[in-house]
Amino acid sequence: MKGICLVIAICLAGLMTACGGVGNVGTTGSGSNSGGGGSGSNPGGGGTSADATCDTPSVIWGGNTNGTSSSGASAFVPTGTMHQPRAAHTATLLADGTVLVVDGGQLDIDDLLVSVPFAETFDPSQGKFSTTGTPCIARELHTATLLMNGKVLIAGGTRFSGYPTWLPATQTAELYDPASRSFTMTGPMQSGRTEHTATLLADGRVLIVGGSTSVEPMASAEIYDPDAGTFVAAASMASPRSNHTATMLSSGKVLIVGGENDEAALASAELYDPATNTFTSTGSMTTPRSGHSANLLANGKVLIAGGVSSQIFAYGALSPSTDPLATAELYDPMTGTFSRAGPMTMGRVGHTATLLLNGKVLIAGGYIDWVNPVGYQNNSSAEIYDPAAGSFSSTDPMLATRFWHSATLLQDGSVLIAGGIGSDSPLASAEIYK
Numbered sequence: 001m002k003g004i005c006l007v008i009a010i011c012l013a014g015l016m017t018a019c020g021g022v023g024n025v026g027t028t029g030s031g032s033n034s035g036g037g038g039s040g041s042n043p044g045g046g047g048t049s050a051d052a053t054c055d056t057p058s059v060i061w062g063g064n065t066n067g068t069s070s071s072g073a074s075a076f077v078p079t080g081t082m083h084q085p086r087a088a089h090t091a092t093l094l095a096d097g098t099v100l101v102v103d104g105g106q107l108d109i110d111d112l113l114v115s116v117p118f119a120e121t122f123d124p125s126q127g128k129f130s131t132t133g134t135p136c137i138a139r140e141l142h143t144a145t146l147l148m149n150g151k152v153l154i155a156g157g158t159r160f161s162g163y164p165t166w167l168p169a170t171q172t173a174e175l176y177d178p179a180s181r182s183f184t185m186t187g188p189m190q191s192g193r194t195e196h197t198a199t200l201l202a203d204g205r206v207l208i209v210g211g212s213t214s215v216e217p218m219a220s221a222e223i224y225d226p227d228a229g230t231f232v233a234a235a236s237m238a239s240p241r242s243n244h245t246a247t248m249l250s251s252g253k254v255l256i257v258g259g260e261n262d263e264a265a266l267a268s269a270e271l272y273d274p275a276t277n278t279f280t281s282t283g284s285m286t287t288p289r290s291g292h293s294a295n296l297l298a299n300g301k302v303l304i305a306g307g308v309s310s311q312i313f314a315y316g317a318l319s320p321s322t323d324p325l326a327t328a329e330l331y332d333p334m335t336g337t338f339s340r341a342g343p344m345t346m347g348r349v350g351h352t353a354t355l356l357l358n359g360k361v362l363i364a365g366g367y368i369d370w371v372n373p374v375g376y377q378n379n380s381s382a383e384i385y386d387p388a389a390g391s392f393s394s395t396d397p398m399l400a401t402r403f404w405h406s407a408t409l410l411q412d413g414s415v416l417i418a419g420g421i422g423s424d425s426p427l428a429s430a431e432i433y434k
Contacts (some may be wrong), residue, residue: 090144091406197246245294293353350403
């Protein structure tokens with residue numbers, strides 16, 4: 001089995017700052033062990049160190065493919081550095097315009113993507129990251145949803161409960177309160193899940209769909225009620241799927257697209273109707289895809305871009321698969337059908353796609369190929385989808401190669417790009433697309 005072993009360091013009393021508190025900051029670096037407040041050879045304050053073994057050789061991150069600037073002045077500019085290198089994390093725009101960054105993983109000496117309970121916030125007005133409360137549970141490949149009350153629901157993700165148990169998904173959920181800068185437990189969910197989706201519904205509840213137990217994709221769904229602080233079971237999808245997308249449509253229904261089951265990538269799509277608590281099948285994509293992106297456009301259609309046409313995960317590990325797709329398509333809610341769009345300037349998976357204020361979509365980074373024995377070929381390139389023209393065009397490249405990073409639209413219309421896996425390890429760097 002090839003791939004990244006995603007191993008979680010669990011939040012234990014005596015080894016970390018109490019859940020909800022504001023931890024200390026360790027020295028940012030690239031040493032062998034991961035600290036809860038930083039990285040380097042010594043753990044940061046309020047964290048844990050974790051070494052683990054895997055029954056596979058270490059993954060080789062290898063080379064990268066850099067884009068070429070299309071202008072003298074880059075559209076991407078550097079900004080403050082995070083206190084914690086991280087990938088497979090979440091980044092959420094808060095009501096006050098700051099960005100909450102939660103957990104994710106960094107590499108230890110065995111090239112394992114080890115997660116630590118650590119959160120920080122980015123202030124665009126100052127261009128800097130600051131520590132905030134300590135999450136209750138270390139997690140990655142989780143979801144983060146801004147609720148109508150201003151709090152953030154952090155749910156699920158991957159968790160380690162002792163080798164050789166293989167990466168069971170956590171059933172836990174917690175809330176971040178920007179007012180107190182603290183995390184508190186909520187839930188738990190009906191099922192442990194990772195690689196799932198979370199969508200804020202029009203009535204303020206959160207729909208959690210699919211994902212996997214870290215081994216088996218799931219068809220189940222559940223709904224979080226912020227008033228009660230509980231999760232309740234919802235209807236199940238027609239197909240188990242993980243690594244899919246979920247997009248709220250203007251009708252209030254949620255479009256679930258693609259992903260993978262335990263055998264292959266999926267072309268199918270389903271619609272969830274909150275009014276009837278039902279999933280119904282809708283049109284199929286022209287290409288099966290997993291690990292793609294999905295954006296609701298101003299015209300009501302949904303842009304589906306990139307991904308791979310086979311499984312991207314196998315038994316909890318990122319595994320080499322067919323080349324990432326350079327194709328894209330549009331879902332039309334009026335007809336319930338998909339049609340080809342694009343093509344993209346290159347195939348990519350593990351990328352981000354951000355709807356800009358001008359209605360265009362910024363697609364950035366990702367990995368573009370697997371080449372033996374070098375490894376994943378990640379890249380710094382970026383492109384723009386223009387709905388009016390129905391085409392993709394290259395824009396300036398990012399300042400660093402990244403995949404499994406985050407991209408957050410800020411209140412001024414710029415985009416914060418943070419973390420992700422660089423040419424050989426998770427990054428602490430961040431940059432802004434203007």
